[in-house]
Amino acid sequence: xxxxxxxELAGIKLRTPLIAASGTFGFGEEYLDFVEQADLGxxxxxxxxxxxxxxxxxxxxxxxxxxxxNCIGLQNPGVDVFLQDILPRIKRLEIPIIVNxxxxxxxxxxxxxxxxxxxxxxxxxxxxxxxxxxxxxxxxGVVPETAAAVTAAVKAKTKLPVIxxxxxxxxxxxxxxxxxxxxxxxxxxxxxxxxGMAIDTHTWxxxxxxxxxxxxxxxxxxxxxxxxxQTAQAVKIPVIGMGGISSASDAVEFLLAGAKAVAIGxxxxxxxxxxxxxxxxxxRYLEQQQLQxxxxxxxxxxxxx
Amino acid sequence: MEQKSKFVEQALILSNQALSSDVxxxxxxxxxxxxxxxxxxxxxxxxxxxLDPLLRRPLSIAGADPQKGTLTLIYRVIGRGxxxxxxxxxxASLDVMGPxxxxxxxxxxxxxxxxxxxxxxxxxFVAERCCPRPVEVLAGGRTKDELFWTELFRDSCQSxxxxxxxxxxxxxxxxxxxxxxxxxxGRYEGVLTCGPRPMMKQVAALAKAAGxxxxxxxxxxxxxxVGACLACTCGAADGGSRQVCKDGPVFWAEEVDWS
Numbered sequence: 376x377x378x379x380x381x382x383e384l385a386g387i388k389l390r391t392p393l394i395a396a397s398g399t400f401g402f403g404e405e406y407l408d409f410v411e412q413a414d415l416g417x418x419x420x421x422x423x424x425x426x427x428x429x430x431x432x433x434x435x436x437x438x439x440x441x442x443x444x445n446c447i448g449l450q451n452p453g454v455d456v457f458l459q460d461i462l463p464r465i466k467r468l469e470i471p472i473i474v475n476x477x478x479x480x481x482x483x484x485x486x487x488x489x490x491x492x493x494x495x496x497x498x499x500x501x502x503x504x505x506x507x508x509x510x511x512x513x514x515x516g517v518v519p520e521t522a523a524a525v526t527a528a529v530k531a532k533t534k535l536p537v538i539x540x541x542x543x544x545x546x547x548x549x550x551x552x553x554x555x556x557x558x559x560x561x562x563x564x565x566x567x568x569x570x571g572m573a574i575d576t577h578t579w580x581x582x583x584x585x586x587x588x589x590x591x592x593x594x595x596x597x598x599x600x601x602x603x604x605q606t607a608q609a610v611k612i613p614v615i616g617m618g619g620i621s622s623a624s625d626a627v628e629f630l631l632a633g634a635k636a637v638a639i640g641x642x643x644x645x646x647x648x649x650x651x652x653x654x655x656x657x658x659r660y661l662e663q664q665q666l667q668x669x670x671x672x673x674x675x676x677x678x679x680x
Numbered sequence: 681m682e683q684k685s686k687f688v689e690q691a692l693i694l695s696n697q698a699l700s701s702d703v704x705x706x707x708x709x710x711x712x713x714x715x716x717x718x719x720x721x722x723x724x725x726x727x728x729x730x731l732d733p734l735l736r737r738p739l740s741i742a743g744a745d746p747q748k749g750t751l752t753l754i755y756r757v758i759g760r761g762x763x764x765x766x767x768x769x770x771x772a773s774l775d776v777m778g779p780x781x782x783x784x785x786x787x788x789x790x791x792x793x794x795x796x797x798x799x800x801x802x803x804x805f806v807a808e809r810c811c812p813r814p815v816e817v818l819a820g821g822r823t824k825d826e827l828f829w830t831e832l833f834r835d836s837c838q839s840x841x842x843x844x845x846x847x848x849x850x851x852x853x854x855x856x857x858x859x860x861x862x863x864x865x866g867r868y869e870g871v872l873t874c875g876p877r878p879m880m881k882q883v884a885a886l887a888k889a890a891g892x893x894x895x896x897x898x899x900x901x902x903x904x905x906v907g908a909c910l911a912c913t914c915g916a917a918d919g920g921s922r923q924v925c926k927d928g929p930v931f932w933a934e935e936v937d938w939s
Contacts, residue, residue: 398909398910399904399908399909400908401906401907401908405904405906405907405908405926406906406908408684408685408686408687409686409688421910429913429921430910430913430921434901435901435910435911435912435913436901436902436903436909436911436912437901438733438734438735440732441731441732441734442734443734443735443903445903445909445911447909447910447911450910450913450921592731592734593731593734621731641734641903643904643908644735644736644903644904644905644908644909645726645734645735645736646688646726647688647777647904647906648688
């Protein structure tokens with residue numbers, strides 16, 4: 376019954392185009408009471424670093440109009456614990472596992488790529504767009520040259536498909552996408568969160584412990600959609616679209632804009648069954664539109680005429 | 681993982697009444713969640729399909745009747761979410777996700793429940809679930825306007841001790857002020873507390889000095905309620921961290937980094 380939803384991404388077969396976005400789905404196990412496994416195309420696990428990271432101090436989350444700010448700061452147990460304790464458990468799910476990798480310096484990304492190369496994960500998502508860390512990460516993703524250099528360093532250490540996760544906090548996202556494509560990226564995913572801020576008018580202090588944080592949720596959807604559309608026209612590699620997708624209709628918009636698959640993030644918090652609900656909605660949409668496959672939607676936005 | 685332990689239910693609102701100027705009691709029909717809920721666990725409430733406010737609200741469970749399939753929520757109106765909840769009508773439906781988190785260990789034979797303000801809500805569920813075992817409660821409120829708590833605990837608690845910040849009822853001060861005299865009786869085998877963090881810290885320290893272990897129910901801002909978003913991380917005494925939503929919200933006092 377998933378035939379129409381099947382897709383393929385950089386050599387990875389996906390049962391549906393719906394991917395659980397990094398940082399919103401834990402290691403996958405947290406949502407299995409709510410989501411049908413057959414509806415999940417892939418799971419991108421919480422951002423991984425070489426060493427364990429405690430994350431940021433102070434308040435880490437603030438609700439904003441139709442969205443939320445977070446400054447988690449890449450809290451994770453480190454790659455060794457992931458490989459020894461977590462991956463053996465989640466590999467049994469028969470859902471492709473994509474690992475989101477992060478670093479302070481370029482060598483950290485190369486180290487993680489090598490450590491994960493033969494682990495049995497489906498792909499790597501190179502995070503050069505996390506806005507919540509003091510060093511590295513987003514700094515690499517806002518300059519085409521460093522974005523390309525990190526991509527090349529990862530590609531040199533792994534045979535796994537490499538997805539590069541792009542930041543929306545740039546003037547020209549297509550330029551960054553082209554740079555990582557030239558450096559060997561197999562796909563790009565976007566958008567990561569938009570840097571934002573909230574201030575408490577009673578205390579006159581920033582709401583978040585880290586002062587600024589990443590904005591996600593329906594509030595960012597139009598910006599994300601525009602960037603996915605621009606990127607899809609600029610590169611030949613597949614684009615994974617994300618940013619505020621909460622419904623099947625939102626997912627269709629991203630497919631029409633040129634995304635080959637989409638990721639669901641903040642919507643999982645609001646509706647833990649979001650991925651299953653969206654899969655159901657997509658099947659119904661294909662039926663209504665008399666389409667055989669979601670691939671018939673990809674990039675088909677009608678501009679002009 | 682074969683057996684589901686957490687559910688999303690569209691719960692029918694059976695009643696939603698004001699207990700004081702800003703505290704409400706809502707009873708909903710939510711059979712799966714009511715069946716599995718344990719004292720100290722919580723639910724995440726989605727108020728509407730609208731995008732704003734976006735996120736679910738965590739609320740402690742104040743009672744669950746597995747036979748009737750009902751869930752009781754007692755909440756204080758503090759923001760837009762709880763304002764909307766207070767306005768919800770009987771007969772409408774409420775999106776409830778749960779039961780979530782780790783509840784209280786109720787194995788100690790004689791429990792003292794120490795609750796400040798709305799922190800008494802999960803302790804009411806403890807008292808009801810323990811009944812007819814002897815349980816006592818120390819209820820702290822701001823003023824005698826919060827007298828309704830003593831009514832709620834009357835059926836399930838052997839003794840009800842009261843403090844108010846303004847002295848309008850019971851001992852003047854907080855729960856921590858009234859606790860030493862109660863502990864001096866030396867008849868409790870466990871203390872369970874929920875309320876403001878400074879109060880819980882004091883309660884745990886006083887109980888420890890009296891040789892009694894304390895369980896605390898922590899509160900933190902959270903988005904997911906299931907351990908995925910990592911917004912609700914709190915420091916642990918072992919130098920590591922815990923997720924309030926998944927590892928808690930109930931912890932042994934000695935697990936918590938109180939600094």
